[in-house]
Amino acid sequence: MAVRLYLNNVGKSFTMHLQGGAVIPVVEKVEFSVNAGECVVLGGPSGAGKSSILKMIYGNYRCDDGQILVTVDEEIVNVASAEPRDVLRLRDNTIGYVSQFLRTIPRVSAEDVVAEPLIAQGAGEEEGLETARSLLARLNVPERLWTLPPATFSGGEQQRVNIARGFIAHYPILLLDEPTASLDAANRAVVVRLVQEKKEQGVAMVGILHDQDVREEIADRIIDVTSFSADVAA
Amino acid sequence: MSVFQSDDPLLQVRNVTRYYGDRIGCSEVSFDLWPGEVLAIVGESGSGKTTLLNCLSTRLAPTAGAIEYRMRDGSMRNLYQLTEAERRLLMRTDWGFVHQNAAEGLRMTVSAGANVGERLMAIGDRHYGKIRSTADDWLGRVEIESDRIDDDPRSFSGGMRQRLQIARNLVTRPRLVFMDEPTGGLDVSVQARLLDLLRRLVADLGLSVVIVTHDLAVARLLSHRIMVMRHGNVIESGLTDQVLDDPREPYTQLLVSSILQV
Numbered sequence: 001m002a003v004r005l006y007l008n009n010v011g012k013s014f015t016m017h018l019q020g021g022a023v024i025p026v027v028e029k030v031e032f033s034v035n036a037g038e039c040v041v042l043g044g045p046s047g048a049g050k051s052s053i054l055k056m057i058y059g060n061y062r063c064d065d066g067q068i069l070v071t072v073d074e075e076i077v078n079v080a081s082a083e084p085r086d087v088l089r090l091r092d093n094t095i096g097y098v099s100q101f102l103r104t105i106p107r108v109s110a111e112d113v114v115a116e117p118l119i120a121q122g123a124g125e126e127e128g129l130e131t132a133r134s135l136l137a138r139l140n141v142p143e144r145l146w147t148l149p150p151a152t153f154s155g156g157e158q159q160r161v162n163i164a165r166g167f168i169a170h171y172p173i174l175l176l177d178e179p180t181a182s183l184d185a186a187n188r189a190v191v192v193r194l195v196q197e198k199k200e201q202g203v204a205m206v207g208i209l210h211d212q213d214v215r216e217e218i219a220d221r222i223i224d225v226t227s228f229s230a231d232v233a234a
Numbered sequence: 235m236s237v238f239q240s241d242d243p244l245l246q247v248r249n250v251t252r253y254y255g256d257r258i259g260c261s262e263v264s265f266d267l268w269p270g271e272v273l274a275i276v277g278e279s280g281s282g283k284t285t286l287l288n289c290l291s292t293r294l295a296p297t298a299g300a301i302e303y304r305m306r307d308g309s310m311r312n313l314y315q316l317t318e319a320e321r322r323l324l325m326r327t328d329w330g331f332v333h334q335n336a337a338e339g340l341r342m343t344v345s346a347g348a349n350v351g352e353r354l355m356a357i358g359d360r361h362y363g364k365i366r367s368t369a370d371d372w373l374g375r376v377e378i379e380s381d382r383i384d385d386d387p388r389s390f391s392g393g394m395r396q397r398l399q400i401a402r403n404l405v406t407r408p409r410l411v412f413m414d415e416p417t418g419g420l421d422v423s424v425q426a427r428l429l430d431l432l433r434r435l436v437a438d439l440g441l442s443v444v445i446v447t448h449d450l451a452v453a454r455l456l457s458h459r460i461m462v463m464r465h466g467n468v469i470e471s472g473l474t475d476q477v478l479d480d481p482r483e484p485y486t487q488l489l490v491s492s493i494l495q496v
Contacts, residue, residue: 017484018491059473061480084459084473085268105433105455106426 004071004173004204005057006033010080011065012052013230025230026052030066032223036172039195039205039218044225050208053225054175056080057206058097059087070094070173092120098166099177102158104151110161111136111146117169128168135164138190160187167194174198176207180214192217242304244269244410244442245290250299252285258466259285263299265461265471269409272436272443274457274474276450276489282466283446284414290444291331291412292321303410326356330403330411334418336395340387340402346373347383349402357406372401376431393424397431404435411436413445417452429455450493454478462486 011028015021027049034040042050055061056079057068063080070077072094079087091097096117105113114135115128123131136146139160145153150161163179176195180188188211195218198205209215215222243266252259260282267273275283288294290301292313302310306328316324325331333339340349350369351359359365370380376397387395396416403411416432417425433456436443447453453460454474461471462483470483481487 014480015482017487055479060475062472062476062482084476085271087473087476088458105430107430 002036002071003033004036005206006069007031007053007057007066008069009066010053010056010063010068011230012049012056012061013064027225027228028065028230030225030228034173034204034206036202036204037199038220039199039207041207041209041215041219041222042225043222048225048229050225051177054097054177054206054208057173058095058175059090060097072172092117094172096166096169096171096174097177098163098174098179100159100162100179100181102150102162102165104149104158106151107149109147110141110150110153113150113161114164114168117165121169131168132164135168136161138194139164139187140190156182156184159183163191163194167198170201172203174203174205176205176209178208178210180209180211188214242269242308243267244271244304245444246300246302246310247290248300248302250286250289250296250301252282252289252294253297258282260289260463261466263461263468265468267410267442267444269442270440271459272441272445272457274453274460275444275446275463276448276453276460277463278448278489281463283463285466286463287412287414287444287446291329292316292325293331306409326353327406328408328410330406330408332396332399332403332411332413332416334415336387336392336399339399340395342388343386345384345386346378346390346398349387349398350405353402353406368405369401372405373398375435376401377427391424392420393428396420396428400432400435404439404441407439408441410442410444413443413447415447415449416445417447417449432456450478450489462489 007030010030012026014024014026016024030053032040042053044050052061056063059079066080068079070079070090077086077090079090111129111132114132118131119125119128133146141157141160145157150158153161180191183191192214195205245267248264250263251261263286275286277283285294289296295314301313303313304310331339347366347369350372351365354365354368370383373380373383378394378397387398390398417428420428429452445456457474459472460474460477461468462477464485470477470486477486478490481490
């Protein structure tokens with residue numbers, strides 16, 4: 001199987017200048033790879049650095065040490081040292097991120113929020129909106145909400161809008177940051193099916209999933225993040 | 235925000251420095267701006283961000299350093315070696331400048347339609363009917379009702395004036411727009427509408443933008459990349475969400491932690 005993502009000796013700490021320069025180690029010597037069509041779940045207690053690892057892969061957090069290598073067509077890009085515009089290009093076409101929290105934009109409707117990543121990849125507006133509507137329907141977002149901006153939606157509705165936005169486009173690598181947290185059983189099942197469809201399309205996924213049932217259904221491999229704990233090594 | 239087709243930068247800034255007497259305005263600033271890229275310059279009052287913006291837009295000559303711009307014919311030209319005629323043509327056609335105070339960017343005693351049409355006439359349009367219909371179209375794009383086309387901007391609210399200023403700037407299809415606190419001094423709801431409008435226009439037209447703001451939420455919503463300035467120096471720069479979510483410098487951490495959570 002083709003390797004899509006490879007983390008090599010990745011390390012990260014935070015220096016909190018407002019707290020007297022305290023250095024908070026997060027992870028070190030993180031090493032794993034993810035193949036096409038595989039879903040790897042990061043395990044370990046809260047605070048072990050799972051989210052930080054996902055955010056480094058997405059270029060949202062800086063990577064202090066090591067390499068984060070991503071396969072793009074025939075090319076290999078190191079996210080850890082990529083220029084901002086290269087990271088943005090990766091986010092348009094290569095790496096998707098499904099998080100729990102929607103950052104709402106004033107006056108943009110739910111269906112437009114969802115369609116945007118697909119349109120950014122070159123789909124027509126009508127195709128984008130149609131796909132968006134079918135995903136919103138699958139995730140049981142009431143149709144009367146589709147043309148409204150999600151700022152006033154309930155937490156659960158916003159979360160489902162964000163999941164639809166995360167799954168709509170075609171990314172060879174998809175990062176799942178607790179997409180099923182606080183969803184009801186029916187919607188959890190929809191997310192599980194969406195993940196399985198992505199797997200069949202050969203998408204490589206890295207996820208954080210606290211829900212035991214969902215994890216068992218979609219994880220091909222579980223990586224214990226505590227083994228990369230900077231405290232242990234120090 | 236799908237951008238970045240071109241591999242050639244639109245603007246190349248090298249070691250730009252501006253002194254006011256022996257006081258530093260901005261010091262040794264270097265960066266490249268690519269087509270379709272939005273760069274936010276943030277920092278508090280007096281950090282040098284407006285000085286830098288004025289140097290970039292040829293409104294204030296730098297004491298040292300070089301600024302090169304890719305002309306429409308593809309050639310890179312040093313902005314401070316252009317003739318006055320070339321520089322004025324650039325400012326009237328290929329560039330826009332959106333001021334915080336709309337009155338500085340508008341002619342307050344002529345109609346809204348004329349404010350937009352004037353920039354078209356500057357690039358040689360002479361057909362009155364065509365100019366008026368283009369102006370009307372642009373007023374629509376910035377959500378100003380057609381029946382206000384003959385009113386002058388003195389009768390407009392702050393938010394409307396700002397939208398009119400944006401239409402006036404964008405009507406010539408510029409490639410680079412400078413913005414100085416475009417949402418400053420507006421009510422929050424008016425700000426949100428303006429931001430949404432700017433976000434759409436910038437994406438639809440593929441504009442390159444250098445925007446000065448002290449509002450990190452504005453920077454997050456509009457920009458791809460951010461430069462944090464303090465005491466005239468760029469102290470941190472990078473991808474906008476990376477700098478805001480994982481700030482490295484003490485001053486940036488202070489700025490980010492000072493945002494009120496709503």
